[in-house]
Amino acid sequence: MNNLKERVTIYEVAKASGVSLATVSRVINNASTVKEETKNKVLSVINKLGYKPSGLAQALAKNKTTDIGVIIPSANYVYISNILNGITEVCKNRGFTVSLHTTAHSREDASICLERVIKSHVDGVIAFDDELNKEDFEFIQSYSVPVLAINNEITGSKSASISFGYEALFKKVIKDYFIKGDKDMTFLHVHNAGRLLRRIENSFINTCLESDKHYSIVNCDDSYTRTYSDFMEIFKQKRKMYIIAYRDSIAAAALNAATDSGLSVPEDVEVLSIIGTKYSSILRPQISAMHIDMQEVGRRSVYMLIDLIEERLHEKQYKFESTYVKRDSTKY
Amino acid sequence: MNNLKERVTIYEVAKASGVSLATVSRVINNASTVKEETKNKVLSVINKLGYKPSGLAQALAKNKTTDIGVIIPSANYVYISNILNGITEVCKNRGFTVSLHTTAHSREDASICLERVIKSHVDGVIAFDDELNKEDFEFIQSYSVPVLAINNEITGSKSASISFGYEALFKKVIKDYFIKGDKDMTFLHVHNAGRLLRRIENSFINTCLESDKHYSIVNCDDSYTRTYSDFMEIFKQKRKMYIIAYRDSIAAAALNAATDSGLSVPEDVEVLSIIGTKYSSILRPQISAMHIDMQEVGRRSVYMLIDLIEERLHEKQYKFESTYVKRDSTKY
């Protein structure tokens, strides 16, 4: 294969095989109306020349890119990269390409993403990002590109959504603990961590109020290191806590700080992780956590989006229910 | 903003502002040759109509997509998603869009990726995938798309590569252990885990041979769960081991199996992780590991690729040296 070959176009293939470019086009899109003989000839020329149709030109002509845009805050969270992996897996199988956009929890970057997604002519968008609000989704839809929102119930004819069922089960776990447990509960509030955590936090507060239980909210950073050192301080004073963290790394920070402070788990300190991943069971002590199969969420989101694009999606809402797995970081 | 608006074209903007489409184009690409007054008029019309230039058409006309293709095996490994995050971060800042392709360790999927990458007209490719061989890189380059390969030294005028410096330090760590350590070493061989591990495995074997030390190789799966249960079996027989695993999850599997078997770390069992991530220090006992800042690898790969695209890349090879951090899973 020679280097620096200029891109071969459909014209050259046509000329080299002695047919018109229309025929070449038909061969590419395997139309049935082309004679076996010419088809073979064209195919062999295509092969010889190493011709690859330009996705750009095809997309422009067909008004269809077979690209889907994915908007996430970052790939650096395990549960998000699980979703991403589910998405890429199905996209690959269904002939779509994914273009990845990250907002890095920044409103400014979110706007950039929106611009890019519109410019890039994607056939559809999957968005799992709390930086995006109602107006943003309307913006996307105003360019008539179908949207599937994860953890964000949106409306519109060209939209659908997947939601997470954490709250009901979460409430139940808390209430069960109220019956047998012996500690006040502490919720780790992460500034700007998004709607999901906020909803769960509200659900937490309400549950405590309903049950007339004392509780506390502690601010923490969305960082293992800082949360760890914060808790090393906290444990100098408080020796009994039940801590609710929104993901494994944060839960691990509290947990490690507890054991490193000579406290025993779950006798002195109990920790619950809301968004459990495989690390819930790898970490020691193993972390009691709520689980949703995020890879499956990713897969499902593509299925739904493609159906939406092809206008055959009937159920526009889908809910993933979580499960609770009690492990060693809590008593119940 | 009204729904289901059809895409506004440059033509409509031109008509609505009473100028030719050439002028609109100039405004978009902020050419200096356009009168302030008409420029403002056009801009206001663009705003009013919500016009966004079609990236497709622009790319076709300019022969430049401002997309870069990324090929990785999967987003489901922490160190890979770290790289990915570095890539997306810089791409966003430099005005590029990322199209993500995963091979899932399959040769068939790798071919699909190559096809897609060529079709999609990306301006460049970043590949960190052992499924890709020399011919594949030549294939990409034969379409004159610049390639940056991570962990794969390739040649060609439109190519560059980033390599990982694990072996020299790894050798040193082993030799240091030979001086003071008290166990034979066991290397976890993962079938089909790629060039990097194979190279390190060779380096391991050579070092042992040079030093005339006994060693063993144990086959294991690239899965926490299976490796864990394998080691639960192994530890019924062998009680003293120094285990070298290629990434944190695998190291954790051996480590957890050891502690769950009542063995003490690092007295009975020692574990070293080659590709350390943040989990090396989150897991307990903390895992001694070698580290390379993978996010920085991602960033650097984009910098180099962009320079390569713009033909101003001088140093075509860059090497990231690893560091060794001794933690609690080994004695030295």
Add this chain to the structure above:
DNA sequence: TTGTACGCGTTATCAA
């Protein structure tokens, strides 16, 4: 079964 000609939404080269 195949070819002609136009359209897709831009950029870029000329003139004006």
Add this chain to the structure above:
DNA sequence: TTGATAACGCGTACAA
């Protein structure tokens, strides 16, 4: 400073 007009590489009616 602006406006026609030809590319860019392909799909697709319509004709042949």
